[in-house]
Amino acid sequence: MKSNPNFSGVIAPVVTPWGTDGAPDLDRFVEHCEWLLEDGCTGLAPFGTTSEGNSLGLDERMEMLEDLVDSGVDPKRLMPGTGACSVSDAIVLTEHAVDLGCGGVLMLPPFYYKNPSEEGLFRFFAEVIEDVSDDDLKIYLYHIPPIAQVGFPLSLVQRLVKEFPETVVGLKDSSGDWSNTKAILDAVPNFEVFPGSEVFLLDGLRNGAAGCISATANVSARSIRKVFDNWQGPDADQLQAETTALRKAIQGWPMIPVLKALIAHYRQDPGWAKARPPFTALSEEDAAKAISTLADAHGFKLEFAEAA
Amino acid sequence: MKSNPNFSGVIAPVVTPWGTDGAPDLDRFVEHCEWLLEDGCTGLAPFGTTSEGNSLGLDERMEMLEDLVDSGVDPKRLMPGTGACSVSDAIVLTEHAVDLGCGGVLMLPPFYYKNPSEEGLFRFFAEVIEDVSDDDLKIYLYHIPPIAQVGFPLSLVQRLVKEFPETVVGLKDSSGDWSNTKAILDAVPNFEVFPGSEVFLLDGLRNGAAGCISATANVSARSIRKVFDNWQGPDADQLQAETTALRKAIQGWPMIPVLKALIAHYRQDPGWAKARPPFTALSEEDAAKAISTLADAHGFKLEFAEAA
Numbered sequence: 001m002k003s004n005p006n007f008s009g010v011i012a013p014v015v016t017p018w019g020t021d022g023a024p025d026l027d028r029f030v031e032h033c034e035w036l037l038e039d040g041c042t043g044l045a046p047f048g049t050t051s052e053g054n055s056l057g058l059d060e061r062m063e064m065l066e067d068l069v070d071s072g073v074d075p076k077r078l079m080p081g082t083g084a085c086s087v088s089d090a091i092v093l094t095e096h097a098v099d100l101g102c103g104g105v106l107m108l109p110p111f112y113y114k115n116p117s118e119e120g121l122f123r124f125f126a127e128v129i130e131d132v133s134d135d136d137l138k139i140y141l142y143h144i145p146p147i148a149q150v151g152f153p154l155s156l157v158q159r160l161v162k163e164f165p166e167t168v169v170g171l172k173d174s175s176g177d178w179s180n181t182k183a184i185l186d187a188v189p190n191f192e193v194f195p196g197s198e199v200f201l202l203d204g205l206r207n208g209a210a211g212c213i214s215a216t217a218n219v220s221a222r223s224i225r226k227v228f229d230n231w232q233g234p235d236a237d238q239l240q241a242e243t244t245a246l247r248k249a250i251q252g253w254p255m256i257p258v259l260k261a262l263i264a265h266y267r268q269d270p271g272w273a274k275a276r277p278p279f280t281a282l283s284e285e286d287a288a289k290a291i292s293t294l295a296d297a298h299g300f301k302l303e304f305a306e307a308a
Numbered sequence: 309m310k311s312n313p314n315f316s317g318v319i320a321p322v323v324t325p326w327g328t329d330g331a332p333d334l335d336r337f338v339e340h341c342e343w344l345l346e347d348g349c350t351g352l353a354p355f356g357t358t359s360e361g362n363s364l365g366l367d368e369r370m371e372m373l374e375d376l377v378d379s380g381v382d383p384k385r386l387m388p389g390t391g392a393c394s395v396s397d398a399i400v401l402t403e404h405a406v407d408l409g410c411g412g413v414l415m416l417p418p419f420y421y422k423n424p425s426e427e428g429l430f431r432f433f434a435e436v437i438e439d440v441s442d443d444d445l446k447i448y449l450y451h452i453p454p455i456a457q458v459g460f461p462l463s464l465v466q467r468l469v470k471e472f473p474e475t476v477v478g479l480k481d482s483s484g485d486w487s488n489t490k491a492i493l494d495a496v497p498n499f500e501v502f503p504g505s506e507v508f509l510l511d512g513l514r515n516g517a518a519g520c521i522s523a524t525a526n527v528s529a530r531s532i533r534k535v536f537d538n539w540q541g542p543d544a545d546q547l548q549a550e551t552t553a554l555r556k557a558i559q560g561w562p563m564i565p566v567l568k569a570l571i572a573h574y575r576q577d578p579g580w581a582k583a584r585p586p587f588t589a590l591s592e593e594d595a596a597k598a599i600s601t602l603a604d605a606h607g608f609k610l611e612f613a614e615a616a
Contacts, residue, residue: 022435023396054420057396058366085393087585088331088365109586112362112419114455116586124585127330147422149457150586277395277432278417278424278458 005192006104006138006169007079008210010224012041012217013048015259016056016064018274024060028272030071032218032263035304037073040225041217044073045106047081049147049174050215050256055276058089062096075101079213083108083142087124091131104138106172106213111148118156125160129167137167144174144196151175154183161188172196172213182207198224199247202240205231216247218259219302246298253282253290261287262294266302313500314446314477315387315412316518318532320349320525321356323567324364324372326582332368336580338379340526340571343612345381348533349525352381353414355389357455357482358523358564363584366397370404383409387521391416391450395432399439402447412446414480414521419456426464433468437475445475452482452504459483462491469496480504480521490515506532507555510548513539524555526567527610554606561590561598569595570602574610 014036017028033044046068047053047061056064061080069075082093082105090107097105107128109121129137141160145151152171160168173181174196181195185207192210195201201212201224217224223243230236250258257275261282264272273281282290294300322344325336341352354376355361355369364372369388377383390401390413398415405413415436417429437445449468453459460479468476481489482504489503493515500518503509509520509532525532531551538544558566565583569590572580581589590598602608 049421054393055395055418057394057400060394060396085362086365086368087363088368092365110363112455113357113586114457117588120586120588123588127585147420149422277435278421278428280425280428280431 002190002192002208002210005210007043007140007192007194009042009228010040010198010211010217010221011043011045011079011194011213012036012221013045013050013053013081013213013215015218015256015263016046016051016053016276017260017272018276020271022276024056024064025271026064026067028269029064030068030073033068033073034071036218036221037077040221042211042225043077043079043103045079045081045213048106048142048213049144050218050259051081052256052276052279053081055279058092061093065097065100065102069100076103078102079104079106079140081106081108081142083110085110085112087127090124090128094128094137095132098132098134098137101136104140104169106140106142108142108144108148109150109152111150114149116150118153118159121150121152121156122159125168126163129164135166138169139164139167140192140194141168141171142174143171146174146176154187157184157188161191170194170210178203181209185209197247198227199244201227201243202231202236214247215255215259216250219250219262220246220300246294246300249294249298252293253286257282258287258290261290262302265291267304310498310500310516310518313518315351315448315500315502317350317536318348318506318519318525318529319351319353319387319502319521320344320529321353321358321361321389321521321523323526323564323571324354324359324361324584325568325580326584328579330584332364332372333579334372334375336577337372338376338381341376341381342379344526344529345385348529350519351385351387351411353387353389353521356414356450356521357452358526358567359389360564360584360587361389363587366400369401373405373408373410377408384411386410387412387414387448389414389416389450391418393418393420395435398432398436402436402445403440406440406442406445409444412448412477414448414450416450416452416456417458417460419458422457424458426461426467429458429460429464430467433476434471437472443474446477447475448478448480448500448502449476450480450482452480454482454484462495465492465496469499478502478518486511489517493517505555506535507552509535509551510539510544522555523563523567524558527558527570528554554602554608557602557606560601561594565590566595566598569598570610573599575612
C-alpha cells in the first residue's frame with residue numbers, strides 16, 4: 001500500500017434515501033452516513049453509482065453534501081462523486097466539494113458519448129483540474145465500464161498521473177476484472193487503487209491496493225473491515241471467504257433495491273425502501289425473501305442503536 | 309402523416325459553437341439557428357446529441373434557449389433536448405422550455421443506469437409530466453440506443469401514449485433501424501415520428517412519418533427539404549437518392565467535428581471548428597480533405613449572406 005495514503009480502508013458509496021415528496025431525505029441521509037462510520041467504514045463516497053448519484057440533480061447533490069459536513073462528519077473522510085457528462089457541471093460539483101474540504105472526489109468520465117478519444121478524455125479532466133486550480137483537489141478516477149460504458153484505459157490513467165501527479169491520486173476499479181486492477185497496481189506506483197467490490201479486497205491489499213469502495217459496504221462494512229484490519233494476519237483468507245460469501249448472497253437481488261430493503265427492515269422504517277426512477281423498490285415478497293435468506297444463511301442482521 | 313402535426317419537416321439538432329473561453333458562444337449560436345431556418349429547416353432541436361447537448365451544463369442550456377427566443381426565433385419551432393439522467397434535472401429543463409413557449413421538447417430516457425425496467429422508465433416520464441403539469445408540454449421521445457444504450461421499447465411508447473395522449477406526441481428514432489421506425493408508425497396512430505436520419509425520410513413520409521430530425525441538417529437542410537416538399541411528386545426518389553448520397557459522404561468523418569469544420573470553412577470563421585471535451589476538432593488535414601471531397605463529389609458548399 002502507498003505510505004500515508006489520502007484514503008484507505010472500507011468506503012461506502014452511500015445509498016440515498018428519498019422523502020415522500022421524492023426529494024432526497026436529508027435527515028435519513030446524514031443518519032445513515034453517521035451509522036456507516038460507526039459500522040466500520042473508514043470513508044464515504046456519496047453520489048456514486050449505488051447512491052443513485054446520477055439520479056440526483058446538481059443542486060440536490062450540493063445541498064446533501066453541505067448538510068453532511070454541517071452535521072459534523074469530517075470532510076476529509078468524504079469522496080463525493082463529482083463526475084458529469086458536461087465539463088461545466090463537473091467543474092461546479094468538484095469546486096463545491098473542494099470548497100467544503102472534502103478529502104477527494106470520485107470522478108466518472110463523461111459517459112453520454114461512447115468511444116471518445118483518449119485525447120478528448122484527457123482534455124476533459126485537464127479542463128476540470130485547470131479550472132478548479134486548487135492544491136487540495138484530489139481526484140479518484142471512477143472506472144466502471146459495465147455501466148458508464150466509457151472507461152479509463154491504462155494509458156490514459158498513466159498520462160493523467162504523469163501530467164497531474166499531485167491531483168490524480170487514485171482510482172476505483174469497478175470493472176469486475178481483477179486482471180485490470182492488477183495491471184494498474186503494477187503499472188502505476190504510489191497510486192491509491194480501490195477495487196469496486198470487497199471480493200477483491202484481500203488480493204488487492206496483497207498487491208498494494210488501498211482498500212475497497214463497495215456497494216455492499218452500506219450493510220456489511222463490519223465484515224469487510226475485518227479483512228482490512230487483519231489482512232496480514234493468519235485469519236485473513238477465512239475472513240475474506242466470509243465477506244465474499246455474504247457479498248455473493250446479497251448480489252442475488254438487484255443491488256440498490258436490496259440494500260434499501262435491508263436498511264428499511266432493520267431500521268423498521270419502510271420509507272427507506274423507496275428508489276427514484278428509473279429504479280423501483282423491491283417487491284415486498286422479494287424483500288422478505290432477501291431478508292430471511294441472508295439471515296438464515298449468513299446470520300445477517302443490521303444493528304441500530306437508535307432504531308425507530 | 310398526422311393531420312395538423314405539432315412539428316413536421318426538417319429539423320436540425322443545432323451544433324453548439326464554443327467561445328475562446330470554452331463557454332457556449334451565444335452570438336454564433338443564434339446566428340447559426342437563424343441561418344438554418346433560412347436554409348430550409350422547419351424547426352430546430354438544440355441540445356440534441358449532435359449539439360453536444362449532454363456536454364452542456366443545465367445553466368448553459370437555459371441561457372442559450374433564452375437568448376434564442378429573445379432573438380426573435382418563434383419558440384413554437386423549437387424542440388430543445390430536456391432529457392437528463394436525473395428526473396429533477398429533467399423537470400427543471402422541461403419546465404423552463406415550456407415557460408419559454410417551446411413547441412415541444414425532445415427527451416432522452418435517463419441513460420446512466422443500464423437495463424432499467426420498463427416500469428422504472430414509465431415512472432420517470434410520469435414524474436416529469438405530473439410535476440411540470442402543463443397542457444402546453446409536448447414530449448418527443450428520443451430513441452437513440454446506439455449512444456444512450458437505454459431506449460424506448462414499443463410497449464413503453466404505447467403505454468406512455470395511452471396514459472398521456474395529449475403530452476407524449478411523438479418520437480425521434482435514431483436507432484438507424486428502419487424496421488423499428490416502421491413498427492412504431494404502424495402501431496401508434498396519430499404519432500409524430502421522425503427518423504433520425506434523412507436516409508429514411510422518403511420511406512418515412514410514405515409510411516406516415518412527420519419528417520426527420522437529422523445531424524446533417526446543420527449543413528444540408530436545403531437538400532433534405534427538397535425531399536420533404538416533393539415527396540409525392542415524380543422526382544421524389546431522385547431527390548432522396550441525392551440527399552442520401554450527400555449524407556453518406558458526410559458520414560465518412562466523425563459527425564460533430566466534420567459539421568463544425570464545414571461551417572468554420574464556409575463562414576471563414578476558424579473558431580467554429582472548436583468542440584468541447586470529450587470531442588476534439590478535426591485535424592486541419594482531415595478538415596481540408598472533407599471539404600474538398602464533398603465539394604468535388606457533391607458540389608457541396610454553404611452560402612452565407614453575411615459571412616464574416
